[in-house]
Amino acid sequence: MLTYSFEAARSEPLYQHLYQCIKNDIMQGVLSPNEKLPSKRSFAKNLGVSTITVENAYAQLAAEGYVYSLPKKGFFVTDIRNDLSREKEKNCKREEKEQTEQKRYLADFTSNQTCSEQFPFSIWAKLMRAVLKEEREGLMKNAPCAGILPLREAIAGHLKAFRGMDVEPEQIVIGAGTEYLYGLLLQLLGMEKCYGVEDPGYHKIYKVYKSHRVPCSYVEMDGAGVVVSSLEDGGVDVVHISPSHHFPTGIVMPVSRRYELLGWAAKAEGRYIIEDDYDSEFRLTGKPVPSLQSIDVQEKVIYMNTFTKTLSSTVRVSYMVLPSHLAQQFRGTLSFYSCTVSNFEQYVLARFIQEGYFERHINRMRNYYHEKRDLLLKQIAGSPIADCCGISEEDAGLHFLMKVDTDIPDEEICRELDREGVRISSVAQYYVNPPEKKEHVFVMNYSSLEEENLKKVMAVFERVFARKRKKQ
């Protein structure tokens, strides 16, 4: 059996000395790869030390990868030259790389990314410096779960000025992204409730609910938004909608349907409407429609919005406005949570809004997108594909619909466009239960379109659509 002297141990702990001795033997090849080490008990007896000493030495060797353990068999020397676990890690690495490496597209009409030149970097930097200098104490104090008061006040002011909403800062809850807030809402409203999501709709919302294993039901839509009878049929308790601008159809819910929905919610206790107002800031023409929250007098609407869409992923801040009784319940049951947005980002954003930069930024972005949209529409109108393409829902938000007159399946069109560097999705892809009427409508998310690529993109459209039509 292995034997080491403990005379040289001096001041260091015994296990540390033993660890060093074994490690040296492994490094110098005295102990061979996959050789079994003595059992703890017999080794301890042999060395005249306690079992704990051997145990601790083995643990540290294992921790550093010099030995490995097999259940009920003991400890073995690692083959350092040919570590199997490396293989596993390599696989893991490759897989992640594949997932994060994105193909460079000429244009990606499925992405809602904006380009970095539009972000007001210098103003943001100025405000950051000011916050670091002037808010030191506030920065180090744990924020309430719902977020720091100055930011909630700023948001309330913004909602008043921009959306005509009368909201108290106490009703506002700030969080790191709407997806996180959905999770909080599930905890607030109950995991046993049935959540209704729009069909067609934004897949992510459904995924969040499913991932939390809550009952979830798809709700049918007509030209005015979700069909109220479908809520009753599906046994829905909480319905998640975006009445200001539905994705992907672009529908703006008319007032009559809004009242119908509020009526549905009022009929039973525990019914709620989640109003996802994700891109109401970018309504390009016409007066913005009042939010559902602002016509709700029965505390049935939970309003949600995000700054990530308007300001980019540099900031990750969203918020929800709870009806008073839910805000109270939130403080009672969920305020043990820490706010997920750092104090620093909250203070900077509060100033950004309060000092008027946010409004100016939105206005500038609205013009920027307005021009981008017009340019794209003009190109389409002036191109040979104009007579086979119909444009609709182009006034609200950052996407419009393009209906193409063809009898080739959507998937084939998408595939061919993709091959040529243009990524696009069809409305049909967002349906779980697609309508019988087969139309070829594509979602044109133009926010990330680079103008210098526009001519090339149009050429691709012409090639693909022309080919299609010849086949007819």
Next chain:
Amino acid sequence: MLTYSFEAARSEPLYQHLYQCIKNDIMQGVLSPNEKLPSKRSFAKNLGVSTITVENAYAQLAAEGYVYSLPKKGFFVTDIRNDLSREKEKNCKREEKEQTEQKRYLADFTSNQTCSEQFPFSIWAKLMRAVLKEEREGLMKNAPCAGILPLREAIAGHLKAFRGMDVEPEQIVIGAGTEYLYGLLLQLLGMEKCYGVEDPGYHKIYKVYKSHRVPCSYVEMDGAGVVVSSLEDGGVDVVHISPSHHFPTGIVMPVSRRYELLGWAAKAEGRYIIEDDYDSEFRLTGKPVPSLQSIDVQEKVIYMNTFTKTLSSTVRVSYMVLPSHLAQQFRGTLSFYSCTVSNFEQYVLARFIQEGYFERHINRMRNYYHEKRDLLLKQIAGSPIADCCGISEEDAGLHFLMKVDTDIPDEEICRELDREGVRISSVAQYYVNPPEKKEHVFVMNYSSLEEENLKKVMAVFERVFARKRKKQ
């Protein structure tokens, strides 16, 4: 019935004109508070416009608070001078104020807040400027769900250097706080599993599990940490522990118990150990114990740690290290989530770690806390309360235990200290099933203690403890 002329409407939409007319009448008192407005249908007929026009006008009036609706009764004029909803909001406000207003304590031994002077503001500011300047494109690109690669690489490097852990960046998931990561883990491991938490333990962990409505079981502890037989008895699938430094008992789990736990986990598929390493950086004396993760060869340990504790709430960044197979599963099922930490904060923190500032900061903080602890212990040892107070578990993390020789109930001691401005909690408070042996042990979280108050705090201890002993 009300009648308005539409001749003056000119270019504005009809509903807008009608809205303006009614609003004027409300403002001028022509329409009295609580007066019922005509039903939509009859009003529309009377005015010769469509019902939609009236509906839209009413909606906008309601949105702006000029009228309110009662279900099945119709619309009524709001009493603008005496708005009932204001009353409700006031209540809401007061309640939140009470919750956020914290009493100013002479010393708060229940808080883990650090003071702002310790945060390296100027270095942080420098790195922020550099990131804003040099990472523009990265800042605007959506990060992978698990976080940006440079930060995960920096964390892997830190874990290697500081904890001897061999971890691939692909195993790391970054999130806005450990509480958020607990929620993600529940979605990853399953909501139907039984989660075990330590008794006594940190209440928040239990609250997070309960709030997600997952089965949850308290696990008994002895002097070495959680008792393995108690895991079996409670039907636990996933156990949540902090082996490096348990709160509140301060126990550092010995190696033998660690292996016992790993053995328990290996016995059945789907069993996991969540290792919460929340303050291992602040072990004040002795070599840090290797993490449980580093001796786990069967992919059973999920390691968690946070920067919020080491860097303050200015940043809200935590991370977990998943075993390879769970990392793979995570990418498959949960990567649709956006990362909850803003790109900006991720880039700054990555540089902070990579450029060696984090290590220096930890070292400085460790010295700072070391001195603070020694000062407090010295004061206690030299004071009249020394003979009735026993100190233990003072080497790891930022709290120690103080056992007081008295027969007065803990609650009374806490109440009296509170009255004198010293906030303290007893170990018994952290138990769900307290042990039979009644000891008076208090948790001394000294991180936020201000040295200039130390003499006063000691005087309070002397007064309260002396009074107690006279009563005996």
